[in-house]
Amino acid sequence: MRLAYVSPMPPQRTGIAHYSAALLPYLAAEFAELDLYSDVAGSSPPWVLAGSLDSLVDRWSDYTFCLYHIGNSKAFHTSIYRMALEYPGVVVLHDFFLHHFIADLTLGEGDLPGYLREMAYAEGANGIERAYRAAEDWHTLPLFEIPLNDRLLDVSLGVMVHSRYALNQALERRPHLRTAYVPAPYGPETPDSLTRGELGLPEEAFIVTVAGMPNVAKRADLVMRAVAAVAQEMPHLRCLLVGDLSAEPSLPDDPISQETVLSTGYVPSLSRFLAFLDASDLIVNLRFPTVGEASALTLRALALGKPVIVSDAGWYAELPNGSCLKLTHTGDSEADSRALAGHIRNLVCDPEARASLGAAGQAYVKRAHDSRTVARAYRTTLDVWGAEIYG
Amino acid sequence: MNELPEWQVHEVPFTSEVPVLGPLVVRFRSVWNQVSTRWYVLPVLQQLNDILGRVHRRIEQICRRIEQIYRRLENLSDWTAAVDRDQASLHRSLAEARLRIAQLERRLREMERVVSSVPKPSSKEER
CATH class of the missing domain: 3.40.50.2000 (Glycogen Phosphorylase B;)
Structure with a gap:
């Protein structure tokens, strides 16, 4: 072949x-x-x-x-x-x-007929109707409804x-x-062998990490709010943004959320990126809504033996229970943030649960990926x- | 009494909110209207209503036509999309066929190479 x-x-x-x-x-x-x-x-x-x-x-x-x-x-x-x-x-x-890709390729280039054609291909006349509506108001693009x-x-x-x-x-x-x-x-991949001090991270803090490229579906805003809420009782808690994510415009800029945030900016080397994950106590990798992607970042975090919280949706929902915690998104950001804060609080207080999740996640990646x-x-x-x- | 169509212009009866003298005011204005304007305004009103009626019926016809064209466009869009999908499906079938042909050609070339490497029988052997 x-x-x-x-x-x-x-x-x-x-x-x-x-x-x-x-x-x-x-x-x-x-x-x-x-x-x-x-x-x-x-x-x-x-x-x-x-x-x-x-x-x-x-x-x-x-x-x-x-x-x-x-x-x-x-x-x-x-x-x-x-x-x-x-x-x-x-x-x-x-x-x-x-849909993001096709819309960008057509509407993004001023090619409305191109978008109409793809929407018609997918949904017939109804697709054309929706395409016209979406072209007038990009907020109505059915990005997570019609796969295109x-x-x-x-x-x-x-x-x-x-x-x-x-x-x-x-x-x-x-x-x-x-x-x-x-x-x-999955890999195998090896992180740079760097201490928290060498990475510019506080030694004594409990670090909750969100990593990757800017993407509103990663719900970094939710994580920042949840960490800030738990940090009221546990002041050593920090939310670490690794990668371009800090450029995500949906992030909250209120002083309470900002106070607990650390940010690395874009990390060009994969091994250094992994070192930041390795230096974390907990990794939160939410994706809601999902476009049906598998997450390399989640696999990396699990492979490093880190406790991980993911969204209970799409590929993430298929991860075995016990290998990670799953957050059910209700559509109400306040409620979701409170639920996430609850998960984080429990894990901060329970080192055994963290170790058990980490070990199960690591074994799962080795076995299945x-x-x-x-x-x-x-x-x-x-x-x-x-x-x-x-x- | 039948309700008048929304588009139709009609007379509006005089009213007055003046206490006590109100009915008198109304009566006076009605009589004055009867004398001064009614016989002139009513035919004009009728003309206007005829025109409005025709315009209304025409707009209804146009709306029905637009609805019909819209439905035809919908059908045409569905049909075009179906043709587009058929074309994609044919494109895949054609690609599969082209790949199979390419593979058969490779096999044929290989067989020709093998055959050509077999020594030809000498003329003595042929006899």
Whole structure:
């Protein structure tokens, strides 16, 4: 089997680039003929680029499958998405909902007809009606209601997803689609060996960390408020924002919330980013609403043996109970913040519960998300689909 | 009594809130109106109502037509979207076919290479 692997790669600032960097060595062990195509400038070992995406056009039929990694970022996925539509292959759908991406690609470029066409494709005349409404008022964009991935699903030879949530959604929309659930791979990755002092963090504080890129769905505002509330009784509590997240405009700027916040800004090196996670006492990684993504950050936090609180939604809800705590979102921010504060308070007071969660989470990642196992799942899936298509 | 249509212009009876003398004021104004304006205004009012009636019926027709066009547009949008989806599905089938053909061509080339590497029988052997 000859495989063309099409993905963003480091140093591109997207989780999918890191995902591919981690998985490729294991895939290379499974597939003797595996060529990497990416629009990243230059190449760095151990990934040798077979070429840019443009160069794949003439070689597409030389491969058994082209494996397209699709996410929600216009900056990193536009050319891959277009290629996947024009030269069909197997799509690894990292975010089930692509509405953000499609809206950005069409409306974001002043291309209303393009958006109308995609909405009509998905929902017929009703889609057009909603598209006109959304184009007039972007607040009414049905970002978490209409996935806008239908064209990609229909064109693709197969679709791999990383959650049963996404798998069920895909089958609900397209019952005859070739789909497979493949767990998201994890590392292994090693954090820089740095003390809190070396990272500029207070030694005595209990650090609750929120990390990643700016995204309103990460609900960092909720975490900041919850930490600030618990800090009234436990003044050694701090909320650490790791990464670009501090640029998120939805963060509260009231003095009480700000008083407990520490912020690192963008951390360019993954190993240093991991060091911040490792230096944390508790990691909160909420995502609500979810676009059906699996979270590399959650896997990293669990793999480091940290107690983690996630949203009880999508992929996060599928994590085994006992490996993390899950926050049920009610839609009422005040109530959710109080519930989160309750979880945080309990964990601050109960080191044994923290240790038990951490150990269970670590064991789960090792068991279910090992990159070698994931690479084998890729192989098995593609073998089956290859037999179906090529006989 | 039948209620008048919303669009129709009609006479408004005089009223007065003046205490005690109010009915007298009303009576006087009604009589004065009868004498001075009524026979002139009523035909104009009728003309106006005829025009308003025609405009109203025309607007109703236009609304029905818009509704009809809207429904046709909806059907057309659904139909276009279905064609778009069929095209995507055909595109996938075509891609699968192209990939299979490419694979068969590779196999054929391989077989030709194998066949060409087999030594040809000599003319003596042929006889």
